[in-house]
Amino acid sequence: MNRTTNVTPKPLLEVRELGKAYRRYRNELMRVVSWFSTVQPQEETWILRDINFDVAQGEAVGIVGQNGAGKSTLLKMITGTLRPSEGYIRTHGRVAAILELGMGFNGELTGRQNVLHSAGLMGFTHAQVDAAMDDIEAFAEIGEYFDQPMRVYSSGMQMRVAFSVATAFRPEILIVDEALSVGDAYFQHKSFDRIREFQRQGTSLLIVSHDKAAIQSLCDRAILLEQGRVLQDGMPQDIMDYYNAIIAKKENDKVEITPLDSGQIQTRSGSGEASIRQVSLHAASGNPLDVVDVGQEVELRITVAISADLPELVIGYKLKDRVGQDVFGTNTWHTHQVERELSAGETLTYRMRFNANLGPGSYSVSLSLHSSDTHLTHNYQWVDHALVFQMVNMEKDFFLGSSWIMPTIECERQTAKSSESNESV
CATH class of the missing domain: 3.40.50.300 (P-loop containing nucleotide triphosphate hydrolases)
Incomplete structure (x- = not known):
């Protein structure tokens, strides 16, 4: 047999x-x-x-x-x-x-x-x-x-x-x-x-x-x-998230590793003087979302708790695709919206609105709280996989890639006779 x-x-x-x-x-x-x-x-x-x-x-x-x-x-x-x-x-x-x-x-x-x-x-x-x-x-x-x-x-x-x-x-x-x-x-x-x-x-x-x-x-x-x-x-x-956390640890930051239900690993690092308390994604109507339509207007809400007097606070977010490639990121240093002279016990709520011009697939949000965007930056908290959401294409024409940047396409046609006429001129 x-x-x-x-x-x-x-x-x-x-x-x-x-x-x-x-x-x-x-x-x-x-x-x-x-x-x-x-x-x-x-x-x-x-x-x-x-x-x-x-x-x-x-x-x-x-x-x-x-x-x-x-x-x-x-x-x-x-x-x-x-x-x-x-x-x-x-x-x-x-x-x-x-x-x-x-x-x-x-x-x-x-x-x-x-x-x-x-x-x-x-x-x-x-x-x-x-x-x-x-x-x-x-x-x-x-x-x-x-x-x-x-x-x-x-x-x-x-x-x-x-x-x-x-x-x-x-x-x-x-x-x-x-x-x-x-x-x-x-x-x-x-x-x-x-x-x-x-x-x-x-x-x-x-x-x-x-x-x-x-x-x-x-x-x-x-x-x-x-x-x-x-x-x-x-x-x-x-591994790359943990590697970045190890580098942050050299500044005496705390590093926490948490397994998620998805099988991924969430890495948190930072001094803890400011920390993320809540993060959620919402539709323009205010309803919470975990599935987003391509091009849909969304609002990322982030609640931050301040546990020590701080001279300034910069918050940043980064969107990553399912393999961890950066899709988009910015922070309030670049948007000229730095919060200054914060006191222990304060709570800040950020609302970041944008059109989700992303391709279908799974995406994650990484968040950072720090003092500035220079080489003197102090890391209060960095959180990977702070939020995970799914993009689906329900209304748009089919396309490939991680970004929806649909063009307007124009085409000019000429008959063979008109082409010959132009060449003889």
């Missing part, structure tokens, strides 16, 4: 108990001895410790964290350019990496020669690289510079060549470390399109970036590193 069993596919990347330490010994002899026996180092600094995660086929994982969290060190160990001090890494399939800009390139060689050299180190034959050279040159789009020494390249041109050669052959795992942030907007869009195409074909992506939009648009999940350890592993939007 034939029996069908569900077998979980093996992940393309396995990271187990991974750690990296830099050790200093009394002298070089003791360092050499440590290779063959246990020798206590004079000083030991752990950069990463107890890192565990898997990456499945076709999955995109973002690695985020503050400078010094260990992100680049982790990627270098995965690519094999750095040796772990403990734990292990298993990869199943070919890994292509774009790490430090220009790493492995020779400034005296031309772009073409560097492509041959780099692709050779990746394990491809001269014939394979020659067959792909035209496509690599065309994708990089650097013109005659492709046959000039790389020392005359700008950082953006180096990135173009690095990305083009790393993705000339579809890898099973693609690793990117901030390099795309160097390129111009046009090439970034082009690169992300290629990455998404690889993902559709089954390539797994591991990307380090401080670009919130890139993490949330490309990744299925994100891992937050803090002081060399995994602090959170979850949905990109939740």
